[in-house]
Amino acid sequence: MLITTTDTNEIIDAISAHVKDNAVLISIGEHTDIDLMDFVNQLKESGLQFMGGMFPKVIHGNSVLEKGIVINTLNNLENLFLVENISSTNYTIPAIHFEEDQEYSLFTYVDGLTSNISNYLSKLYEHYGMQTNYFGGGAGSLTLEQMPCVFCNEGLFQDAAVVGVMKMASRIGVRHGWTKVGGPFIVTKAEGNVIKEINWKNPFDVYKEVVEEHSGLTFTDENFFNIAKGYPFGILKEDAECVVRDPLMVTENGELVCVGELEDNMLVDILNGDKESLVLAARQATQESIDSAVAPRKAIIIDCISRILFLEENFDLELNAITQTIKEKFPDVSIGGALTLGEISSYGEGFLEFYNKTVVVGLFE
Amino acid sequence: MIKTENYIIDILQLHEYGMAIGQSLDYKESCDLFIKLLLKRKHLNAAWILEKKENVYQSTYSIPLGDKIAIDVAQVNGITQNLIESKIFYDDHSIASVSPIKLDGGATAIFDLKGEGFLFLYSKKNNISEKDLSQLRPVINKFSVNLKACKAFNEQQKLLHSLEVQNQELSDYAHMVSHDLKSPLRSIDTLTTWLQEDYASKLDSAGKKQITSIRNSVEKMDTLISGILEYSTIGKTKITSYPVDVNVLLKDIISLIQVPAHISIEIEDLPIVQGDKYRLQQLFQNLLSNALAYNDKKEGKIQVGVKDLGAFWEFFVKDNGKGISDHYFKKIFKVFEKLENNDTSTGIGLSIVKKIVEMYQGQIWLESEETKGTTFYFTLKK
Numbered sequence: 078m079l080i081t082t083t084d085t086n087e088i089i090d091a092i093s094a095h096v097k098d099n100a101v102l103i104s105i106g107e108h109t110d111i112d113l114m115d116f117v118n119q120l121k122e123s124g125l126q127f128m129g130g131m132f133p134k135v136i137h138g139n140s141v142l143e144k145g146i147v148i149n150t151l152n153n154l155e156n157l158f159l160v161e162n163i164s165s166t167n168y169t170i171p172a173i174h175f176e177e178d179q180e181y182s183l184f185t186y187v188d189g190l191t192s193n194i195s196n197y198l199s200k201l202y203e204h205y206g207m208q209t210n211y212f213g214g215g216a217g218s219l220t221l222e223q224m225p226c227v228f229c230n231e232g233l234f235q236d237a238a239v240v241g242v243m244k245m246a247s248r249i250g251v252r253h254g255w256t257k258v259g260g261p262f263i264v265t266k267a268e269g270n271v272i273k274e275i276n277w278k279n280p281f282d283v284y285k286e287v288v289e290e291h292s293g294l295t296f297t298d299e300n301f302f303n304i305a306k307g308y309p310f311g312i313l314k315e316d317a318e319c320v321v322r323d324p325l326m327v328t329e330n331g332e333l334v335c336v337g338e339l340e341d342n343m344l345v346d347i348l349n350g351d352k353e354s355l356v357l358a359a360r361q362a363t364q365e366s367i368d369s370a371v372a373p374r375k376a377i378i379i380d381c382i383s384r385i386l387f388l389e390e391n392f393d394l395e396l397n398a399i400t401q402t403i404k405e406k407f408p409d410v411s412i413g414g415a416l417t418l419g420e421i422s423s424y425g426e427g428f429l430e431f432y433n434k435t436v437v438v439g440l441f442e
Numbered sequence: 443m444i445k446t447e448n449y450i451i452d453i454l455q456l457h458e459y460g461m462a463i464g465q466s467l468d469y470k471e472s473c474d475l476f477i478k479l480l481l482k483r484k485h486l487n488a489a490w491i492l493e494k495k496e497n498v499y500q501s502t503y504s505i506p507l508g509d510k511i512a513i514d515v516a517q518v519n520g521i522t523q524n525l526i527e528s529k530i531f532y533d534d535h536s537i538a539s540v541s542p543i544k545l546d547g548g549a550t551a552i553f554d555l556k557g558e559g560f561l562f563l564y565s566k567k568n569n570i571s572e573k574d575l576s577q578l579r580p581v582i583n584k585f586s587v588n589l590k591a592c593k594a595f596n597e598q599q600k601l602l603h604s605l606e607v608q609n610q611e612l613s614d615y616a617h618m619v620s621h622d623l624k625s626p627l628r629s630i631d632t633l634t635t636w637l638q639e640d641y642a643s644k645l646d647s648a649g650k651k652q653i654t655s656i657r658n659s660v661e662k663m664d665t666l667i668s669g670i671l672e673y674s675t676i677g678k679t680k681i682t683s684y685p686v687d688v689n690v691l692l693k694d695i696i697s698l699i700q701v702p703a704h705i706s707i708e709i710e711d712l713p714i715v716q717g718d719k720y721r722l723q724q725l726f727q728n729l730l731s732n733a734l735a736y737n738d739k740k741e742g743k744i745q746v747g748v749k750d751l752g753a754f755w756e757f758f759v760k761d762n763g764k765g766i767s768d769h770y771f772k773k774i775f776k777v778f779e780k781l782e783n784n785d786t787s788t789g790i791g792l793s794i795v796k797k798i799v800e801m802y803q804g805q806i807w808l809e810s811e812e813t814k815g816t817t818f819y820f821t822l823k824k
Contacts, residue, residue, distance in 0.1 A: 177544075199478060206506025206543060207487055207566065261451055263458075313451065316569050317485050342461040344454050427566075428481040 078411070079137040080146040083110040089123045092148055096125070100151040100241065102184060102377075103129030103228075104415040107218050108143040113225070117233040128157055128229040128239040130186035130216030133382045136414040139400050141385065141392065147413040149375055153244040155181070159231045160238045164192045170204040173242055180246040181209035182441060187238035189215020189418030190223040192269050194431045195338050197238060198421065202429040210247045211429050212439045214379040214417030221325075221418075246442040248373070250365030251422045253321050253350075253435040254358025255309055259287035260346030267339040272310075272324075273332050275345075281331035284308075284324070287347045301327050306387045309434050310335065313344040321348065323383050323433040336383070337419055337433045352391040355384060359395045359436045363402040366440045373440035376403050378414030380436045385416055387434075399438060410440070452577060455483065459581045464588045467595040472588050473503040480563065481505065484574065487566045488543050492518060493559030501542040502559065508542025521552070522560055528553045528575045528582075532568065551575060555586040558593075616674035620667045627667070631660045669790035676721070676797045686719050688712035688726075688757075692746060695727045705734060705742030712748055715755055715822055717802060725798045726759070728791040729818050733761035736816075754804065754821040765812040775806070795820075 080091050088111070092101055103120075105113070113131060120127050128151075135147045151157075160168050175181055183205065187194055194215070201211065216226040229239040262283060266274035275283040285296055288308045296304060302325065311319030322345070323336040339345075350358075359380075366376075378399055385392040400412055420432040422439075462476045477489045490504040498512040521536055530551050531537050537550045541562065548566040551574065555561055561582060563570060634656050638645075645653070689712045696707060707730070715722070726746075733744045739762050749756040766774065775796040795818075799806045803823040810816035 199474075203506050206508075207546070208544075261454055263454060313455070314482070315455075315484050342458045344451065344458055427485045427487055428478070430482060 078148050079135075079140075079142075079413070080148065081144070085111060085116050085119050088116070088146060089119055089125070092120075092127075093123065093125060095148060096150045100126035100128070100154040100157060102149040102151050102241065103127055104135045104147045104149075104413070105129065105131045106135045106143045106145050107131050107133055109145060113228075114233055117228045120228075121230055121232070126151075126154065126157060126230060128184075128186065128227075128241050130214075130228070130239070130415070131218070131226045132214075132216055132415040132417055133219035134385070134416040136378050136380065136396065136412070136416065138412050139393075139396055141396065141416065147415070149377060149411075149413055151184070151241050151243055152374075154241055155244055156240075156242040157229060158240050159229050159234065160197065160240065161234060162236060163187065163194065163197045163238055164236050166193050166196050168200075170200050173205065175205070175208040176244075179244055180442075181242060182245045182247040182439075183209045183211050183213075183240060183242045185211070185213035185238050185240045185421060186216045186227045187213065187419075187421070188223065188226055188235050189217040189336075190221060190226075191236045192338070194419065198429040198431055201240075202423070205242075209242060210249055210439075211421060211423045212247060212249055212377070212379070212437065213421035214415060214437070215419030215421075215431070216415075217418045219382060246371075248366040248368075248370040248440045248442075249422050250362035250367075250438045251318075251420075251432070251435060252358035252362035252365070253318060253432070254354040254356075254361075255311060255319075255321055255348035255350040255434060256354060257311065257346040258291045258308070258349045260311075261313060261344045262346070264339050264341065264343040264345055267341055267343070270335045270338050271328075271332050272335065272339055279331040280333045281327050284333060284347065291349060296327075306383060307349055309348050309383075310339075310345045311348045312339070313346065317427075319346060319348070320430055320432055321434040323381075335433075337431055350387075352388055352394060355388060356391075356394045356398050359438075360398040360402055362436050363399045363438045366438045367402065367406050370407070370440040371442060373407055373410050373442055375441050376407075376410050376412045376414075377439045377441065378412065378436070379420045379422075379439070380414065380416050381420055381432070381434045382416040382418060383434050384436065395436070399436070403438075403440070407440075456577065456581060458483070459578070460584060463581065463584050464591075467592050469589065469592040469596065470503065472585075472592050474505075476585055476588075477503070477505055477561075480578075484563075485565070485567075485569060486563055487548070488541075488545070488562075488564040490542055490562050491555065491559050492540060492562070493555075494518075499540070499559075504542045506543060511540075511542045513540050518560070522554070525552060525554055525560075527579055530570055530572065530575065537562070537564075551578075553578070553582045555589060556583065558586050558589040561585075613674045616670055620671045623667050624664065627660055627664055631657060631664075634660070666790065669794065672724070673790055673794050673797060676794065676801060681801060682718050683716045684718075685714045686717050686722055687714045688722070688748075691719065691722060692726060692730075695723060695730060699727065699731060699734065701734065702742070704740060705737055705744060707744045707746070710745075710747040712746070712757075713750075713755060716824065717822065721798050721801070725795050725820075728795045729759040732791060733759055733763060733816075737761055737763035739763065751821065752824075754823055756819060756821045758817050758819045760815065760817040762815040764816075765814050766808070766810040766816055767812055768810070771808060771810070774808075 078095050080088050134141050134143055137147050156173050162168050225233045225235040227239045262275045265277045272280045294304050305324045310322040313319050324333045326334045420435045420437045422437045423429045462479045466472045491502045492499045493502045499518045501511050532549050533547045538545045549568040549570045551563045551570045553561040634653050638653050743762045745760040747758050775792050796806050799820045804821035806820040808818045
């Protein structure tokens, strides 16, 4: 459900009417004309159980909106909790009792601009393992300025994650559609989200050589992101699509600042894509989730904001590919979601990872 | 071409796995660094290590965290008996029975960790192949060595901690005992002084002599307690080091101690050393006092000299005294060990000397011949 009013009382009334006694997942476009802190405080007083995040844009049906609130009912919620101090790695993940022969889905929104998100996901998997499906994304502003962006009944937070665990079956498809144009390279030195060395050389020199040759373009002082948004890195995985890391800027020393963390000795390719490959990947991810779904009630799309920055007006093609593929098989399913700063899922139920430039489609029964 | 590139990728992937090993000496952290990487890159679902402890196999690591399990040795042996380094099991119920995690079919690779148990890698979707086994064997062998090192380090840390605790307890005990003993001693000394003064006219010479003996014993006891306190303090506080001129230091010591007229002290030109003046004074003063105390010659002679060994100074204090039987060469550096029952000796001086030398990363030893004399050698790090 999409809410466009900016009157917080009306918003809360609309949410209550929609979710009734259930909990609610709230995704807010960052330019929505409400005071987020006031809104969260009013939600706390309303008696609703809620979790949510603020995103650069939200998705409702075939529309992408900078302003607006998309809500999803969280049926059969078992547990809703907050994890603070993600960057410090000093937190505990609560124990949850998972019943045998019962399918679970875990939904998480994390501050997408905090550090050590990989460690947070690793801890989630360490505690809950194969007993649940995982789905979620990175919240925050497109200005890339870190701010309070995830919320739940405990308040509005930055450097935190909110988690909801539901007794609910889900089918998840994950794809990106970027393909290799250079590599493999070894990230010989990395610190957090900064690549400091590739193949024991200046990383920008290595990157520039491959990208300029492939694109026919030349990097200048001003155009790094305009070219780099089409040439992400891919961390190699066996028998699966690589995990994408998005280069955001180059420092004076030629170090590459990415969205998402990298580690020493990682093997990476340099990737490229076009509108066809990206749209195809979105369709495949949707198909993947549809193939195993039986009677989904809702679809949630977590799509990377950098895909819209790359595809620009062609992003409609990607969103249409997703919504049409869903509607063809499940015409009554509601579709909502967000354009995020990083995506969360487990490829085929494997170890949990933080992705960039990727689309994750979840169908919830 | 594609085949060659795949080989290169395989080799580089091995490089990444290899580099993840040995980065930590903490068992869990080592496992996390290597095994989580395997799970991510190879797209696996779970991993655990079973290790034999007493009469059962227990899980020493598991990702995801599983139940605590204790499995009968025979049960694990049944699975691993024909295992030559590694093996894959497909949809095998016997594996589920030795897993701390609930499994759902799939494939499990088992690797022998060479004395460190067995590593199990689980894939729900069967994506483990014989190629994975041969690729991973060398790195997993390296991982086994890392686990062994982690355990050795852990044992060492435990031992160090236990020693630190014991050391602290001993030190606290020494302080406490010394303090408690000194208090009644002070009372005895005061009371005997009063007795000596107030009853001077009533005491005969035998009585006076006995009171003097009591006071001498009290003084000796006081010196002994101070020695114990001193001994327990050395090395407990931060070592301060600054240049100390040993020539000046020895002049000061000689002016403090009483050198009998029949003993001569000959001092070579000594260097400036790095150290704490108070501790170095204790070191030389104790050695010189010993040399003076145990000299039975009509013309006593003491020599102090030094040799430059590069990284160390080697000092010696030589006398022509009674000498020491080689039977006591090691014993004399132990607390309360003394060669003869001497009223002024507490048996703690040389222990303090040894502790100071060791504090400056040096060594102490002696050469001696009975009736001819003794030379103490010690080194001090420059």
